[in-house]
Structure formats: C-alpha cells, structure tokens
Amino acid sequence: QSALTQPPSASGSPGQSVTISCTGTSSDVGGYNYVSWYQQHPGKAPKVKIYEVSKRPSGVPDRFSGSKSGNTASLTVSGLQAEDEADYYCSSYAGSNNLVFGGGTKLTVL
C-alpha cells in the first residue's frame, strides 16, 4: 500500500479551470473504479466531492468533475471560486479490503 501520487500544489484564477492528478498503479486506481475525491479546508473535516471516479454526491456543484485514464485519476474544478481554495485528496480501493489516499494537493485561487 503506497500512497497515491498527487502534485503538492495547484493554482488558478477565479473563473478558470484547474485539474489535479492522482497517479496510482494497476493494483489500485487502474484496477478499480472506486476512486473518490475529498476537499479539506484548514481546521475542518474533509468533504466528499466525487465518488466512483466521476459521480457527484447530492449537493456538490457540477463545477467539480472527475475522470480516469489507466492508472491516473483526475479532478477538475471549473469556474474557480475563492471558496474552492483548500486541500484536495484522492482515494482509491486497493484490493484486499484496503483503501489508500493520495498525498494531497493544495489548491490556491489566485
């Protein structure tokens, strides 16, 4: 179980789009469609934004979208807003009843 690889930081101006990658292996991201994304503001508990690679829970705006190609999953935030500034974590099922998180990406809205 190695942590999934995310870029440490990402940034964009208000209104722009930004994409955060999450790279794993064929044993986790590439092997299952059980990828999810979580947003965490400083001092707060995480909130799920995407599950099953590309699905949004009720209440999550469609500015958040997810995709996957091979061993890499991606989260795209469109129409960036100041409130989107936060840490983002991907997660994947890794087989044998195990889950694994990515190292996290700090998204800055310029």
Add this chain to the structure above:
Amino acid sequence: EVQLVESGGGLVQPGRSLRLSCAASGFTFDDYAMHWVRQAPGKGLEWVSGISWNSATIGYADSVKGRFTISRDNAKNSLHLQMNSLRAEDTALYYCVNGLTVPGTLGSYYYMDVWGRGTTVTVSS
C-alpha cells in the same frame, strides 16, 4: 443529523495501548460501513482501518496491521479501535468516518461521507 463523536485519545508512551471509541447517532448505524482515518500534524490523510456493516469485511493499512484492531457494536451504535504497541509515528488526529450512501448501496465501504471532529493521539515518552 448525523453525528460521530470520537473519544479515548490522549498522551501515551511508546509501546503502550489505547482504545478509541466513536459514538454514532442520527443514522441507522448497522447499515453503514465505518472507517478510521488519521492525520498527523501538518500532514495528509491516511486511511487506518475499515469495517463493513456486519463486520464481515475488515481492512487495515500496512502501517498498523497486526497492532490495531477495529470492531463495532451495532447494538450500541459504536465503533472502536484498539491500538497496541504504539509508536511515535502513530501520533495523529484520528477521525471516525461513515460510508457514503450511493445509489443501490447504503453506507458504501469504498467512499467516506460524514467525519467526526477527531480525537488526538500523542505517542511520546
């Protein structure tokens, strides 16, 4: 309203044990998978352990396998984490989390929904 309240954290010496508990309310506890996730100070999230609604499915991160044991008491709406042989690297805020409800599945094992406020574990001599 879904509520998850963790307890049992504290300062403990290396090699000693600690038992975390999570009291759940506001949802049908025995329909949901549950997880423990930790976050060391200034660091990212680390999944620690998960358990399905009926305890038939249990998983552990390699970093805690053989030292930690997850369990649940559906009659008491509670989740536990028995932590033995604690190490300095176990120092973290420990969150109790329930599974996300998705179409066709209550409280899925694969995704996380509501997080508690966490309980802090500090392992130090």
